[in-house]
Amino acid sequence: MYRIRFHGRGGQGVKTASRILGTAFFLSGFEVQDAPRYGAERRGAPIFAYVRADRRPIHERGVIRDPGLVLVADETLVAISAASVLEGVGARTAFLVHSGEETQTWRDRLDLAGPVVTLPVAGPHGEGLEARYVGAACAAAAACLAGVVSLGAVEEAVREELEGLADEVIARNREHARWAYGLMEPLRGCVEPDPAHPAGPIPPPGWVELPFEDARVSAPATHAGVTSTLVKTGLWRTVRPVIEHARCRGCWWVCGSLCPDGVIGVDEAGRPWIDYDHCKGCMVCLSQCPNRAIDAIPERDARGAESAGGEK
Amino acid sequence: MSRTMLTGNVAAAWGARLAGIEYLPAFPITPQTEIIETISRWIETGEMDCRMTTLESEHSMVTAAGAAAAAGVRVFTATSSQGLLYGMEMLYTTAGWRAPFVLVNVSRGLSSPITLEPDHNDILAARDSGFLQLHCATCQEVLDGVLVAYRLAEDERVRLPVIVNMDGFHLSFTREPVEITDAAAAARFLPPFDPGNLGFRAGAPLSEAVAVLGGSPYSYFRYQVHLAALNAEAVFPSIAGEFHRAFGRPFPAVETYRCDDAEVVFVMMGSFATKAKAAVDRLREAGEAVGLVRPVMLRPFPSAALREALAGKRGIAVVDQNLSPGRGGVLHTEISAALQGCAGPSPVLASFVGGLGGREIASEEFCEMAAVARRAAAEGRAPEPRLLFTEAERKEMRNLQAIALARGARERRP
Ligand code: SF4
Ligand code: SF4
Numbered sequence: 156m157y158r159i160r161f162h163g164r165g166g167q168g169v170k171t172a173s174r175i176l177g178t179a180f181f182l183s184g185f186e187v188q189d190a191p192r193y194g195a196e197r198r199g200a201p202i203f204a205y206v207r208a209d210r211r212p213i214h215e216r217g218v219i220r221d222p223g224l225v226l227v228a229d230e231t232l233v234a235i236s237a238a239s240v241l242e243g244v245g246a247r248t249a250f251l252v253h254s255g256e257e258t259q260t261w262r263d264r265l266d267l268a269g270p271v272v273t274l275p276v277a278g279p280h281g282e283g284l285e286a287r288y289v290g291a292a293c294a295a296a297a298a299c300l301a302g303v304v305s306l307g308a309v310e311e312a313v314r315e316e317l318e319g320l321a322d323e324v325i326a327r328n329r330e331h332a333r334w335a336y337g338l339m340e341p342l343r344g345c346v347e348p349d350p351a352h353p354a355g356p357i358p359p360p361g362w363v364e365l366p367f368e369d370a371r372v373s374a375p376a377t378h379a380g381v382t383s384t385l386v387k388t389g390l391w392r393t394v395r396p397v398i399e400h401a402r403c404r405g406c407w408w409v410c411g412s413l414c415p416d417g418v419i420g421v422d423e424a425g426r427p428w429i430d431y432d433h434c435k436g437c438m439v440c441l442s443q444c445p446n447r448a449i450d451a452i453p454e455r456d457a458r459g460a461e462s463a464g465g466e467k
Numbered sequence: 468m469s470r471t472m473l474t475g476n477v478a479a480a481w482g483a484r485l486a487g488i489e490y491l492p493a494f495p496i497t498p499q500t501e502i503i504e505t506i507s508r509w510i511e512t513g514e515m516d517c518r519m520t521t522l523e524s525e526h527s528m529v530t531a532a533g534a535a536a537a538a539g540v541r542v543f544t545a546t547s548s549q550g551l552l553y554g555m556e557m558l559y560t561t562a563g564w565r566a567p568f569v570l571v572n573v574s575r576g577l578s579s580p581i582t583l584e585p586d587h588n589d590i591l592a593a594r595d596s597g598f599l600q601l602h603c604a605t606c607q608e609v610l611d612g613v614l615v616a617y618r619l620a621e622d623e624r625v626r627l628p629v630i631v632n633m634d635g636f637h638l639s640f641t642r643e644p645v646e647i648t649d650a651a652a653a654a655r656f657l658p659p660f661d662p663g664n665l666g667f668r669a670g671a672p673l674s675e676a677v678a679v680l681g682g683s684p685y686s687y688f689r690y691q692v693h694l695a696a697l698n699a700e701a702v703f704p705s706i707a708g709e710f711h712r713a714f715g716r717p718f719p720a721v722e723t724y725r726c727d728d729a730e731v732v733f734v735m736m737g738s739f740a741t742k743a744k745a746a747v748d749r750l751r752e753a754g755e756a757v758g759l760v761r762p763v764m765l766r767p768f769p770s771a772a773l774r775e776a777l778a779g780k781r782g783i784a785v786v787d788q789n790l791s792p793g794r795g796g797v798l799h800t801e802i803s804a805a806l807q808g809c810a811g812p813s814p815v816l817a818s819f820v821g822g823l824g825g826r827e828i829a830s831e832e833f834c835e836m837a838a839v840a841r842r843a844a845a846e847g848r849a850p851e852p853r854l855l856f857t858e859a860e861r862k863e864m865r866n867l868q869a870i871a872l873a874r875g876a877r878e879r880r881p
Contacts, residue, residue: 174472177642181472189472190641193583214745216637216738217827352749352830360832361857371873375580378872385870 156209157185157348158219159297162240163228164393166198168290171316172228173204175294175332178312179304180208188213199391199436201238206297209348221353222248224300224346226293230254231455233265235390244269249346251296253289270345272300279334288331295332295339302344306336384433388416392436395457398427402448410440410449473645475638476501478606479545479571479631481645482613484515485653486569488543489660491519492531496550497583498635499573503545525554532568533561536628537675539666541617541659542568547635548575548589555592561628562597562692564675566665567620568628569613570598574737575635576824584825585634587737587789591797597692599629599699600765602736606643608718608763609633611710614648615718617657618706624698626663634738636825648714656713700767720764721772725751729758731782731840733833734802736762739788739822746833757837762798770805777806780814782840788822795852796820815843821855828855 159176163169170191177189191204205219220243230252232238244250246268252261255276262271274296278284284292291313298304310329317325367373407427411419415437418430429440441449473481479502483491493503509515522528525546532544546554551572561568572590576582590600601616603609609631616629633639667673679685700720707718724744726732733743740761750757760776760783762769777783787796794800799818806813817840821828832855843850 174642178472181470181644186644187472188641188643190636192636193640213643214741214748216641216742220827351745352752357749357753357831357834360829360835360855361859362832362835362853363856363858363861365854365856365861372868376871376873382870 156207156351157301158222159206159224160203160219160222161226161293162203162232162238165200165202167228167286169202169228170204172290172294173206174316175291175312176297177206178315179298179308182308182311183304185209186211186213192218197391199393201232201235221245223349224249224297226297227252228289228293249300270342272342274335279331288328291328292331292335295336299336299339299343300346306333309336387432389432389434392434393454394436394438395452395454396429396434396438396441397450397452398429399448399450400426402446404446410444413443414440470644470646472642473606474501474640474642475606475609475633477505478610478645479613480505481647482610483543484509485648485650486614486617486657487541487659488517489540490535490542491517492528492544493519493521494525494528494550496547498575498639499545499547502571525550526557529554529557529561533557533564533566536566536568537564537665539662545571547573548577551589552592558593558596558598563688565626566628567626569616569620569631570628571631573633573635573639582824584636586823590630590632591789593630594766597627599627599696599767601629601631602763602765603631603633603638604738604740604761606638607645609638610645611716611718614653614657615706615710619699619703621660622702623663624702625695627695637738652713656710696767700769703764720769721776722761722763723776724759726758726760726776728756729780730756731837732758732760732780733784733786734760734798735786736765736798737788739828742828743833746830749830750834750837768801773805774809777814778811782817782844783814784817784819784836784840786819786821790820790823815847815849817843817850818852819855
């Protein structure tokens with residue numbers, strides 16, 4: 156059975172990727188199961204989707220814990236433990252990341268036993284892979300790495316899954332699929348189907364008795380107002396708002412009250428500041444600022460500048 | 468007939484479309500909404516000729532469904548979890564009207580705490596309402612179940628509403644290959660609704676919701692609901708047989724998987740039962756005689772079919788994806804009752820509660836459950852009921868409680 160997991164952020168087409176790959180397997184005569192796993196259901200939040208494909212009926216269900224292939228559409232997720240992209244990655248698991256860095260850098264960084272592959276951000280024409288085509292490209296790459304699904308089946312699956320969209324959009328997605336499929340040709344078939352069950356003795360599940368605990372502990376109540384600050388929802392951000400203080404007039408009640416997440420504060424000098432741990436990057440502030448004092452910077456660049464010792 | 472990749476939700480919508488439904492009262496709720504969205508799109512494009520009304524709550528939605536069915540049209544509706552509970556008063560009421568319609572419930576655990584993922588406490592809360600219940604394990608079964616449900620609901624020996632149940636996420640949002648039944652063949656299997664004496668028009672009024680006092684008429688009416696439900700058990704095999712002949716797919720009241728020579732069997736409902744099938748295959752490869760028995764029909768309770776399937780088994784692991792606080796697993800209770808007084812040596816039952824709120828059940832856990840049931844059979848004594856919960860989960864719970872200050876609070880407050 157092929158067990159394949161896609162990771163990305165809400166809005167990056169990860170569910171579509173799983174459907175394109177699922178349909179491509181299905182068109183190639185496989186039994187298939189594909190599903191997204193929703194959570195926060197917000198743009199930018201980490202989400203994943205998965206595909207199972209087998210020659211026999213599939214009885215297994217739910218989240219894939221022992222993938223044969225993991226594809227990551229957004230490299231910034233690898234460092235976010237809550238995104239769990241490395242969960243269940245074992246000795247045989249192939250790992251593909253959409254990244255501008257060298258494949259060798261990822262090999263050294265992750266130190267995985269299985270193959271590590273990158274899908275370059277340069278895109279088919281070297282002018283940058285647009286985010287909206289990453290899903291189709293990842294699906295095509297997965298198909299080639301599995302080696303049992305033809306490019307024709309992938310292109311047909313793209314057409315079926317994007318049916319209803321403009322011909323131009325479908326054509327561009329197919330073009331990106333062809334590009335990614337071709338890039339993976341040298342590694343074609345490196346992902347082999349895994350057996351239905353792991354071999355060897357079956358480990359015990361490690362059950363415990365659940366003891367009684369009184370309701371002061373066991374009722375599902377939160378006894379603190381600060382728990383939401385512990386969740387760094389800023390990690391969902393793909394674009395960062397940056398206040399350009401030279402242009403800012405200090406009318407903080409405008410951006411401060413329109414920010415839907417309440418993360419714009421004001422310092423003693425009356426200057427606004429943004430809590431980047433929790434700003435989700437919706438850009439409402441940017442669109443509402445009467446003085447156009449807020450700039451948008453891709454998160455990847457902003458983080459790059461930070462780690463290079465730039466301004467925080 | 469070709470197969471198409473469909474989610475359970477879209478399969479349910481196809482079931483309604485092939486059934487030629489005429490009225491859809493609707494109210495959205497995750498993870499069901501895709502069903503009514505799909506149907507509303509087909510209505511808009513003209514692919515379906517159906518009246519859709521969005522109501523302001525599930526209570527009104529079920530009322531509208533029952534009223535329209537009592538007016539003699541074919542009605543479909545869908546909900547989930549809290550929505551099913553919000554409409555609960557009208558489930559009992561419309562079943563009492565003997566209004567035949569089909570409701571798809573997408574199972575989701577109940578509050579509190581609130582969750583989105585599946586277990587069966589929502590659908591089991593409707594167990595005694597008078598609705599019949601079919602529990603699906605695959606997306607194909609969802610489509611098929613809707614068609615079978617109309618035949619059952621509208622049969623003059625039955626005439627009761629039916630709930631077709633599927634699990635949220637594991638079916639609702641999961642695509643699998645589904646054979647979309649040919650429309651003409653579906654229409655032959657399920658002809659247009661013959662409302663009999665249902666329906667009203669000017670000059671022929673109909674009054675539902677009558678009041679009775681004194682208990683005798685009440686006893687009569689409610690017991691008639693019971694007798695009608697029992698009739699459904701009797702008519703089911705012929706409807707299912709007709710379905711099998713028409714479409715080549717079985718739709719049994721009780722599914723058995725590798726059971727014939729099994730010494731130990733799992734008993735489970737819904738889509739998690741397919742995980743049990745995978746574990747059965749694994750155990751069989753290891754040389755163990757293990758099988759699965761899955762009630763598809765829960766109301767009426769298929770006692771005879773279950774007794775037959777379980778006869779001669781030594782150990783039975785009942786896996787309940789529900790919890791009746793103060794009692795335990797509901798299915799375990801029902802299976803115990805069904806086996807009472809059977810001839811021959813009675814099997815030993817081991818009760819497990821697992822999959823609450825969508826908690827996964829690992830293959831290793833099925834293997835361990837089979838081992839527990841086998842040991843219990845050898846000792847001739849039922850083990851203590853067990854919640855599937857691991858040391859790792861307990862540690863995770865401790866972390867969550869630390870964040871919520873649940874433990875600190877205990878010390879701080881007297
Ligand atoms: S709305 Fe614009 S100008 Fe006003 S305080 Fe905010 S960033 Fe500065
Ligand atoms: S982008 Fe601006 S409005 Fe949106 S969350 Fe961040 S600070 Fe608030």
